[in-house]
Amino acid sequence: MVCRALFVGLFLCLPGLSSKAHAVDFVRVWPGYRSAASFETIGEFFGRKEYTGGRILLRTQPNDRSGYYFLIRLRKSDPIPGAILRIQIIFADNPIARTFTLPVDIPAGHPVLNAGITGADWPAAATKPVAWRVTLQQADGTEVASQHSFLWAQP
Numbered sequence: 001m002v003c004r005a006l007f008v009g010l011f012l013c014l015p016g017l018s019s020k021a022h023a024v025d026f027v028r029v030w031p032g033y034r035s036a037a038s039f040e041t042i043g044e045f046f047g048r049k050e051y052t053g054g055r056i057l058l059r060t061q062p063n064d065r066s067g068y069y070f071l072i073r074l075r076k077s078d079p080i081p082g083a084i085l086r087i088q089i090i091f092a093d094n095p096i097a098r099t100f101t102l103p104v105d106i107p108a109g110h111p112v113l114n115a116g117i118t119g120a121d122w123p124a125a126a127t128k129p130v131a132w133r134v135t136l137q138q139a140d141g142t143e144v145a146s147q148h149s150f151l152w153a154q155p
Helices: 002-017
Strands: 024-034 056-059 067-076 080-091 094-106 112-118 131-137 143-148
Touching: 024 131, 024 143, 056 094, 067 080, 067 131, 080 112, 094 112, 094 131
Parallel strands: 056 112
Antiparallel strands: 024 067, 067 112, 080 094, 080 131, 131 143
């Protein structure tokens, strides 16, 4: 009886002892180039703000819409304020990865991020990355989710 009570007590206390790591998964990451025109809506024509479709829109150059985007669907439960989305890309002309960092507040639920390497940060519409890696970190730098292309894992 004492063992059962001890076990139940430990079981109930363990969640409180765990770190502040958030349970997050990338359900899917869809990379691809998007032109500025692909973001235009009829609402903008009539003076409304850019329509995000409920997605969290992040850009390395906020005033330039064209670029290479990572549409990221998350599976999670609690919010992550002050998170950092880190995108690393290897181009054909340079084996050293280029890193882009985008701050983002992740809300509770199942958010969708549309993160773009835009403007002068992306070489040209026809450019394709050789390999890429996307990570989501808490404000303290703890990595909570990551996904990469097949070639990223190759030597």
